[in-house]
Structures are given as structure tokens and as C-alpha cells.
Amino acid sequence: MPKDPVILEGNGPRHVAIIMDGNGRWAQARGRPRLFGHHAGARRVREVVEACPELGIKYLTIFAFSTENWKRTQVEVAGLMSLFRRYIAKETRALDARGVRVRFIGDRVRLDDKLIDLMDNLEAQTAGNDGVNLTIALNYGGRDEVARATKRLAEDVAAGKLRPADVDEQTLPRYLDTCVLPDPDLVIRTSGEARISNFLLWQSAYSEYEFIDTLWPDFSASELARLCHAYGARDRRFGAVKA
Numbered sequence: 063m064p065k066d067p068v069i070l071e072g073n074g075p076r077h078v079a080i081i082m083d084g085n086g087r088w089a090q091a092r093g094r095p096r097l098f099g100h101h102a103g104a105r106r107v108r109e110v111v112e113a114c115p116e117l118g119i120k121y122l123t124i125f126a127f128s129t130e131n132w133k134r135t136q137v138e139v140a141g142l143m144s145l146f147r148r149y150i151a152k153e154t155r156a157l158d159a160r161g162v163r164v165r166f167i168g169d170r171v172r173l174d175d176k177l178i179d180l181m182d183n184l185e186a187q188t189a190g191n192d193g194v195n196l197t198i199a200l201n202y203g204g205r206d207e208v209a210r211a212t213k214r215l216a217e218d219v220a221a222g223k224l225r226p227a228d229v230d231e232q233t234l235p236r237y238l239d240t241c242v243l244p245d246p247d248l249v250i251r252t253s254g255e256a257r258i259s260n261f262l263l264w265q266s267a268y269s270e271y272e273f274i275d276t277l278w279p280d281f282s283a284s285e286l287a288r289l290c291h292a293y294g295a296r297d298r299r300f301g302a303v304k305a
């Protein structure tokens with residue numbers, strides 16, 4: 063098989079964030095239950111993580127479960143939680159061996175203890191790695207994240223550690239779950255929906271977006287490479303005018 067073209071110019075995205083959508087429709091098109099699509103989607107995660115170093119992607123953030131996804135049927139939610147537990151248990155060693163550093167963002171309060179243990183363990187085991195930074199958004203919502211951050215910021219103000227007059231655009235990001243991550247350069251959403259669904263609301267203020275028709279279980283490293291090349295041709299001005 064020919065290899066995907068490599069981005070040599072160094073102008074590809076450093077941080078790619080992905081809304082992995084379309085698992086349910088992919089399964090339904092095959093007459094299978096929705097969880098079948100989620101399992102197929104989980105296999106795509108590995109391929110995409112493995113493609114990152116060659117594409118110059120240093121940070122990959124994936125939306126695995128939103129604060130709104132609890133509204134799905136009990137069967138689907140339980141199946142997804144079981145999939146996350148199995149995925150983490152199964153992939154920990156391979157991710158570590160590849161030098162991937164894994165972090166989780168989102169609110170852990172509604173997650174079960176076994177899953178939290180596995181998440182803690184994966185984060186701890188890969189904490190010393192300096193390869194791709196994989197961030198998995200689990201029970202994550204952008205509004206929820208901003209609300210939790212604001213609560214902590216307000217607590218610091220109440221405790222006299224921070225003065226309201228000193229709060230500016232640099233202050234709030236320090237309280238976000240993503241405080242150690244750069245903002246995403248490129249946000250990809252699969253499955254033909256053109257919305258951001260509460261993903262990285264603060265962080266993606268100046269991100270480039272790609273909404274593609276591919277259903278997540280059909281997404282591939284070569285499609286990621288194509289999107290990275292297209293990103294390289296974009297003119298990011300961050301509100302300024304080019305000199």
C-alpha cells in the first residue's frame with residue numbers, strides 16, 4: 063500500500079480535535095445495533111493516534127462522550143461505559159509503548175469508580191511520555207467546563223487569592239480542564255453535521271473547522287492526512303490583516 067504523503071513543511075495543525083460522529087448511522091446502515099458502530103469507531107481511534115506523529119500532530123483531542131449523551135437509552139450509555147473500560151484496559155500498554163501521553167477532560171462525578179480507576183492509571187502510566195498528547199473528552203461539555211472553571215475561579219476570589227480586577231482572557235483558561243493544552247488548530251466533525259455540540263467552546267474560538275460527510279467508523283489516516291494538507295493551505299489571521 064502506498065504511504066500517505068507526509069507534511070514536510072511543518073505548517074500542518076499541531077493540535078487536532080475531533081468530534082467522532084456517525085457511529086449509530088454506520089451501524090444502522092448495516093442492520094446492526096448502535097453499539098456495533100461504537101466498537102467500530104473505537105478501532106478508528108487507534109489508527110488515527112498512530113497517524114499523528116508522521117503528520118506532525120502533537121496534540122489530538124477526541125470527543126468520546128458528552129454531558130448530553132446521558133440522554134441516550136440506558137443500554138447505549140451502559141454499552142459505551144463498558145466500551146470505554148475495555149478500551150482503556152486493552153490499549154494502555156500499546157499507548158504507553160508508543161510514547162503517547164493520555165489525559166482525560168470532563169467531569170468525573172457521574173462516571174463509575176472502575177472507569178475512574180482505569181483513567182487515573184492510564185494518565186499516571188503515560189505521564190512521563192513525550193510523544194503524542196491524546197486527550198479524551200469523557201462526560202465533557204464546553205458549557206459545563208466553563209461553569210466548573212468559573213466556580214473554582216470564584217472560590218479563589220472569595221479566598222482572596224485573586225482580585226476581580228485581575229481577571230482577564232488569560233485567567234479563565236487556567237481553570238479549564240484543558241489548562242495544559244494549546245488551543246486546537248483544526249476541529250474536525252465527521253458524519254455531515256455542521257455543529258460543534260458543546261465541544262471546546264472557549265478553546266476553539268479561532269480554530270479552523272472541517273465538517274466532512276464520512277461517518278466516524280469509515281474515517282482513516284489518509285483522510286486525516288488530506289485534511290491536514292488542506293489546513294496547511296489556509297490563511298489564519300486571528301482577526302488581524304496580513305501585512
Ligand code: FPP
Nearest residue numbers: 082083084085086087088100103104126149
Ligand atoms: C457519536 O456517534 C459518537 C459517540 C457519542 C461516541 C463516540 C465514541 C467512540 C468513537 C467510541 C470509542 C472512543 C474511545 C475513546 C474508545 P453517534 O452515536 O451520535 O452516531 P449517529 O449520529 O450516527 O447516531
